[in-house]
Amino acid sequence: MIEATDALDVVRAGALTTVQDAGRVGWAHLGVPRAGALDAPARRLANRLVGNPVDAAVLETTITGCAVRPGRLVVAVVGGAPCRVTVDGRPVAWGTPVRVPAGAVLDAGPAARGLRSYLAFGGGLLPEPVLGSRSTDVLSGLGPAPLREGDVLPLGHGPSRPAGIDAAPWPGAPAELVLPLYLGPRHTWFTNEALRTLETATYRVSSHSNRIGLRTEGPPLKRARTGELPSEGMVLGAVQVPPDGCPVVFLDDHPTTGGYPVVGVVHETALAGAAQAVPGTRVRFVRAG
Known part of the structure; x- marks a missing residue:
């Protein structure tokens, strides 16, 4: 049972939002794909900005973004594809860490350029690992299922303030x-x-x-x-x-x-x-x- 204060509630799942980390390396001989964040540099940078290890699990959205509600104060960043970001309807910065109060809704809107945005949370996401990874694999079905409204994800404990760096350059979508x-x-x-x-x-x-x-x-x-x-x-x-x-x-x-x-x-x-x-x-x- 997940404590409410250690949970991330899914308010809006988006077209395809999945949990991703560095993937399942070393299982191909058993027919298991790698999975993991498609934009690995974006996943690593998002984690660095909230003070996580670079391979911590994040959310990867596709085109339409997603919205989540943490059960406690959490530091978060939305990076990857640029999008409008709000906390309880108020605009906040994209690509830099923000403090999301307990019960507030963090909404990453549709991608303005590119396809996939990444939401990292201080402490990372902690669904049960499968073969050493928390990643969703859409081909084999391993790992947590793609997000649906009403899902609850375990949330790790991280710093209540952003890491020492509060902004960084993000690569743009390729022309x-x-x-x-x-x-x-x-x-x-x-x-x-x-x-x-x-x-x-x-x-x-x-x-x-x-x-x-x-x-x-x-x-x-x-x-x-x-x-x-x-x-x-x-x-x-x-x-x-x-x-x-x-x-x-x-x-x-x-x-x-x-x-x-x-x-x-x-x-x-x-x-x-x-x-x-x-x-x-x-x-x-x-x-x-």
Whole structure:
């Protein structure tokens, strides 16, 4: 039973709000995806600003934001995608720590730019960990379910005042997503013309993108070989090419195996921008190795 003073009540869940930390690293051999915050730098910075360890669990919203009510005074910050932030209807600063009194409603509105905002609370969120992580995995269903109105989340104890730094620069949503690409392991399944297309064409972020993968729209990549591969291991950042020929960049909730050929891999350090790239954003793949 969660004490009311150690709880965070969900007033408005939003389109897709989940609990996320650094994810479940080291379980792919058992078929368990990594999960975790898609915009890892935003998650780390939000935690730093409220005095938490950088891997503490936060809320990740999608497009429409969310609203929560703490049972006691808590220091919070809303970062990631810029949005209107209020406490009991009064505007407060986005991207900097604020004190939210017990029983007050902290509301993170719809994203003004980008897709995903991050709400960090002093002491972190403490739902029961699964395989070492508190993250929601939308593919496997591990971890806490996506938030619904009326849900109650356990809230850790943190400082009653912000950390020493009270503001920091936040990266903006990309006007163009440039992804450095390391070819392989299945680039030989595509024609030379297709590989040139991949490196020179401009793609667009598809509205069908999600936490599993960033889907693109643009010139299809033609194969040099027919047939399909047996399922093989998939890594974060793998660029898989399904039958329609349009590349899909695997994100944190990606499956751990797949049978469509992987033309290349984007290093995970370049994927934070994918978390904030709205549908229609230009995407370019740049040969890195």
